[in-house]
Every structure is written in C-alpha cells, then in structure tokens.
Amino acid sequence: MKRVFTPRADGSYIVPKEFVEKWKDLKTRTEVELLFEKCDYCTDSFVRKCRRITEELDESIMDVEHQFLTVEDMEGLSYSQSKIDGIKEYCKQDPSLTRNSKYGGGLMYWVEVAVKGNERSIRRNLLKKEIEFEEEAESKDDLPRLNTALPLPVALKGTWAYGAELSDVESLPQTNPVNQDVLKALRQTGFPDVEAKASAMSLATKVGGNIQKRLNKLDEAWNKIQAIPASERTSLMTKMMEKIGLIKDDLFKKSEALNELYSSCLLEGATEQNESEMKQVILAARKLAVDSILLEPRVKPSAYKQLLFTV
Structure with a gap:
C-alpha cells in the first residue's frame, strides 16, 4: 500500500486522486484498506479496480418544452405568420403532432415553446458502493439481480x-x-x-x-x-x-x-x-x-x- 500511495517523480500517483485523498484521511483510510483486502492484497488488481470504479462524465442536458397550441394561441404569443406556417407544415409530416381540441378550440399543433440546455462535468466516486456491493455478494452467483419486470395488465x-x-x-x-x-x-x-x-x-x-x-x-x-x-x-x-x-x-x-x-x-x-x-x-x-x-x-x-x- 505504501508503494501504491507514494507519488512518482512528477508528483502523480498510479491510482486516481480520490483514493489518494481517502488514504491520507485517517477517517476514510479503512475503506481503502478494505478494498485492498477484497483484492487479495494484490497490488496490480487493486490499482485496476481503483481505476475501474472511478469515472468522469461530461453531460449535455437539453430540456425542450412542448405544448399543443391552436393558431389563435400562437397568435396570442406573438408568433409571426411565417413561423405559424412553418409549424403547420412541420406537423403535417406526422399525424401524432396534431390533435383536435375537445373543447371546440379547433386543430392544435405540437409546438416547441422553450429550449434550455447546459453542460456539466461530474466526478463520481464509486468506492463506497463497490465495497458495500462486494460485501453483499461473494461470488457472481450471489449478485443481487435487478427486477426489471414492467407493470402489465x-x-x-x-x-x-x-x-x-x-x-x-x-x-x-x-x-x-x-x-x-x-x-x-x-x-x-x-x-x-x-x-x-x-x-x-x-x-x-x-x-x-x-x-x-x-x-x-x-x-x-x-x-x-x-x-x-x-x-x-x-x-x-x-x-x-x-x-x-x-x-x-x-x-x-x-x-x-x-x-x-x-x-x-x-x-x-x-x-x-x-x-x-x-x-x-x-x-x-x-x-x-x-x-x-x-x-x-x-x-x-x-x-x-x-x-x-x-x-
């Protein structure tokens, strides 16, 4: 363990920084030691596992708000005539994009009324979950299986x-x-x-x-x-x-x-x-x-x- 958590000449480590921080913190060092034990005290196996259970994700999130609107609704929102004509033409391509109002409002069109987006970077540390998971299952045959049955009639x-x-x-x-x-x-x-x-x-x-x-x-x-x-x-x-x-x-x-x-x-x-x-x-x-x-x-x-x- 001392060799694993000794920095290289350039100051980097062979395991992700999350594990280095946990090792330095005496309150969380036992988590790292427990994971090393799970790897049968094999340094190479421990390093591979540390790298595998730490991942970095970049997410792009796009929220698009739609509503069914009549031509009168669109005019009330100050849509230009060219935009209204474009919406009508687009909705003709798929019958599911139009519907008749149940309240006598006429034909309604499925319209994008707002588009919002952002990007964010997420750093996930799965060490604790990995340890808990292995404590529950000692072999693949014992792994808990997720019940993905869908609700049926x-x-x-x-x-x-x-x-x-x-x-x-x-x-x-x-x-x-x-x-x-x-x-x-x-x-x-x-x-x-x-x-x-x-x-x-x-x-x-x-x-x-x-x-x-x-x-x-x-x-x-x-x-x-x-x-x-x-x-x-x-x-x-x-x-x-x-x-x-x-x-x-x-x-x-x-x-x-x-x-x-x-x-x-x-x-x-x-x-x-x-x-x-x-x-x-x-x-x-x-x-x-x-x-x-x-x-x-x-x-x-x-x-x-x-x-x-x-x-």
Whole structure:
C-alpha cells in the first residue's frame, strides 16, 4: 500500500486522486484498506479496480418544452405568420403532432415553446458502493439481480382486465403465450423504460408523443365504428365503442396530468415528489397504451365487416 500511495517523480500517483485523498484521511483510510483486502492484497488488481470504479462524465442536458397550441394561441404569443406556417407544415409530416381540441378550440399543433440546455462535468466516486456491493455478494452467483419486470395488465380468466390498479399488476410466466403478446405490445407502445432513467422529466416529451399516437389510433377506430349506421350496429359494436371511449378518456387524462406536472417542474423546479408522481403517471399511461394495443386483435372482420385497427 505504501508503494501504491507514494507519488512518482512528477508528483502523480498510479491510482486516481480520490483514493489518494481517502488514504491520507485517517477517517476514510479503512475503506481503502478494505478494498485492498477484497483484492487479495494484490497490488496490480487493486490499482485496476481503483481505476475501474472511478469515472468522469461530461453531460449535455437539453430540456425542450412542448405544448399543443391552436393558431389563435400562437397568435396570442406573438408568433409571426411565417413561423405559424412553418409549424403547420412541420406537423403535417406526422399525424401524432396534431390533435383536435375537445373543447371546440379547433386543430392544435405540437409546438416547441422553450429550449434550455447546459453542460456539466461530474466526478463520481464509486468506492463506497463497490465495497458495500462486494460485501453483499461473494461470488457472481450471489449478485443481487435487478427486477426489471414492467407493470402489465392483470390476467383474469384468460383475458386482460382493463382498469386494474398499478399495485395489482402481476407479470405472467414467460411460457404463457399471453405474456408474450403483452411484451410485444409494450415494445409497440414506444414508451421509454422509465425504471432505467434517473429523471422522468427528461422522458415527458417522448411519452407525450407516444400517448398522442395511441389517442389518434383510438380516435380512428371509434370513428370507423361511428360511421356504421346505427341500424346496422350490433350490441358488440356499441360495447366496443364504449370500451374504446373509456381507454381514450383515461389516456387523455394521463396526458393532461403529465403536461401539468411537466409545467410545474419547469416553473418551480423538479422535486423528488413531482418526479415520483410523473413516473407513476407515465407507468399508468403505458399500461393504458398496452391495453389499447391488446384490444386490436379482438376486433373481428366477421363482426365489423372490416378490420378497424391497424398498427
């Protein structure tokens, strides 16, 4: 250890400076000694481990705030006519970038209203975590495994029950073919993995776009059934319309809740509480998106004369 923490002729050390500082501080020297013990008192192994568990990261952070705005809203924000025309032209490229106002406001466009960015350098010292981790697991077979199972709809009598609480969600065994359908549906939603991200706020824009795509699909399906004359509609068609409407309304509410939380984070700063609330909203919205996709195969051509859903 004395050789490791003896400076070279130029004053540098063979281990990162964080470990040198811990070695010099008698209060933290035991942490370094414990790590050396974990390396079986092998100097080369100890040096490699010190270098491996210390990392330096440069992060570029870009926060882009979006809102759905009508032409009237944009004029109220003093947007020039050329900018409004450019927004309209851009939104034509993707149907998910437009939506009809539920309150008679007309067509709304997905607009970037603010872009903020900064760069920062972070120095992470993982020594303590490394020691704690090795104390918990003496071999690879004992390493704790992260449970990354995604919240899935609840299985009841072979069908997926819409409306279950997140706390009731259970994952089915991999051998169950229904579970494979759910995993496929999860991929189709395009939702990011919120469990693997540090900030829900950074996911809000992408999630908002994914929600809008599902709302457009549900609108399309509902309108096609609505177009069938009432005299020709079966009771199953009516129930399907109600089902679609229920999922659509709940998904819209989640979209509104996400927008509200996102705006609050921008205005007042992100807190642990609203980050947690935002993650719960994203998880709930993802479940609704899965439910809407799983609903698609249930629309039979024989019952509706045509396949109403396309993915």
